[in-house]
Amino acid sequence: MKISEVSKKYDIPVDTLRYxxxxxxxxNVHKNASGIRDYSESDCSWVEFIxxxxxxxxxxxxxxxYIALFFEGESTLAERxxxxxxxxxxxxxxxxxxxxxxxRLDYKISVYEDKIVKRExxxxxxxxxxxxx
Amino acid sequence: MKISEVSKKYDIPVDTLRYxxxxxxxxNVHKNASGIRDYSESDCSWVEFIxxxxxxxxxxxxxxxYIALFFEGESTLAERxxxxxxxxxxxxxxxxxxxxxxxRLDYKISVYEDKIVKRExxxxxxxxxxxxx
DNA sequence: TCTTGACCTGGAGTTTACTCCAGGGTATAA
DNA sequence: TTATACCCTGGAGTAAACTCCAGGTCAAGA
Numbered sequence: 001m002k003i004s005e006v007s008k009k010y011d012i013p014v015d016t017l018r019y020x021x022x023x024x025x026x027x028n029v030h031k032n033a034s035g036i037r038d039y040s041e042s043d044c045s046w047v048e049f050i051x052x053x054x055x056x057x058x059x060x061x062x063x064x065x066y067i068a069l070f071f072e073g074e075s076t077l078a079e080r081x082x083x084x085x086x087x088x089x090x091x092x093x094x095x096x097x098x099x100x101x102x103x104r105l106d107y108k109i110s111v112y113e114d115k116i117v118k119r120e121x122x123x124x125x126x127x128x129x130x131x132x133x
Numbered sequence: 134m135k136i137s138e139v140s141k142k143y144d145i146p147v148d149t150l151r152y153x154x155x156x157x158x159x160x161n162v163h164k165n166a167s168g169i170r171d172y173s174e175s176d177c178s179w180v181e182f183i184x185x186x187x188x189x190x191x192x193x194x195x196x197x198x199y200i201a202l203f204f205e206g207e208s209t210l211a212e213r214x215x216x217x218x219x220x221x222x223x224x225x226x227x228x229x230x231x232x233x234x235x236x237r238l239d240y241k242i243s244v245y246e247d248k249i250v251k252r253e254x255x256x257x258x259x260x261x262x263x264x265x266x
Numbered sequence: 267t268c269t270t271g272a273c274c275t276g277g278a279g280t281t282t283a284c285t286c287c288a289g290g291g292t293a294t295a296a
Numbered sequence: 297t298t299a300t301a302c303c304c305t306g307g308a309g310t311a312a313a314c315t316c317c318a319g320g321t322c323a324a325g326a
Contacts, residue, residue: 002302002303003302003303004302004303013284013285014303015284015285015286016283016284016285018304018305019283019284019285023283031304034291034292034293034303034304035291035292035303035304035305036292036302036303036304037303037304052233052234052237053234054283055230055234056230056231056233056234056235057231058234059282059283060282060283060284061282074248074252077245077248077249077252078249080245081242081245081246081249084238084241084242084245085242087238088235088238088239088242091231091234091235091238092235094231095228095231095232095235097188097189098189098190098224098227098228098231099228100185100189101185101186101188101189101191101224102189102221102224102225102228104185105217105220105221105224106221108217109214109217109218109221112210112213112214112217113214115207115210116210116211116214119207119210135272135273136272136273137272137273146314146315147273148314148315148316149313149314149315151274151275152313152314152315156313164274167273167274167321167322167323168273168274168275168321168322169272169273169274169322170273170274187313192312192313193312193313193314194312
């Protein structure tokens with residue numbers, strides 16, 4: 001698969017795909033004789049994984065470390081798991097912080113709705129007065 | 134309240150508090166004759182609000198706009214509400230993306246646990262063989 | 267009076283994650 | 297065979313949100 005196809009498939013700019021590779025997130029993308037990338041199925045799975053993780057905000061550095069450990073083999077299983085557990089915990093905290101903010105916004109929005117209705121009523125009242133005077 | 138007290142109370146660096154002010158998030162912090170900031174109760178409420186919103190990832194620019202509208206008065210109620218609704222929606226999407234990633238990590242972590250247990254068993258097996266030979 | 271610590275400003279520097287660009291090679295359709 | 301579209305690299309540029317620093321003011325305690 002060529003880079004433009006991967007880009008389209010996962011909706012990631014080609015520059016970003018090259019950047020991820022340079023950063024060490026895609027260590028195994030094969031290049032043909034004239035230097036053009038040819039993404040394998042496995043490369044694509046990694047792209048999809050990276051997209052998901054980046055979408056949740058995991059740092060590129062963390063993904064780089066994880067992926068490097070992955071390609072070191074079985075001896076790194078425990079360390080890889082530790083990374084995932086730690087990042088999972090951070091995501092839970094982030095999700096909860098976001099949820100609290102959503103709840104707070106919900107409340108504020110409902111207050112705004114009340115205020116806006118009230119103000120509209122007042123404006124109608126005023127315009128009636130204007131017409132009457 | 135002096136800046137260092139606000140900093141301690143909300144766990145926000147003094148430099149960040151000054152930065153927020155410069156960015157327009159705290160338009161009303163009073164300064165005494167010698168130019169030293171004195172945060173009012175109301176300023177503190179804004180600091181707390183900003184901390185919550187920034188913690189969920191709302192951009193400084195958006196907060197700046199919201200706060201500017203707030204100080205313009207009642208005529209901006211609808212516009213302010215629209216900002217909150219729009220940001221709320223983005224947070225919901227973000228929360229859901231994070232939740233999906235958490236779920237995915239949970240699955241991966243459970244797979245890792247299985248693999249690690251399996252590998253430990255094999256290692257014990259090998260060491261038994263070693264002892265026997 | 268002197269020193270210490272907290273405060274001030276304007277502006278430069280840092281970090282993260284892209285994003286863009288110049289300059290150049292390659293393949294393929296007309 | 298020539299134009300067009302796509303690919304490459306290395307490196308510079310950008311955006312957001314801080315974070316740090318130099319150089320200076322000011323109040324209070326020894």
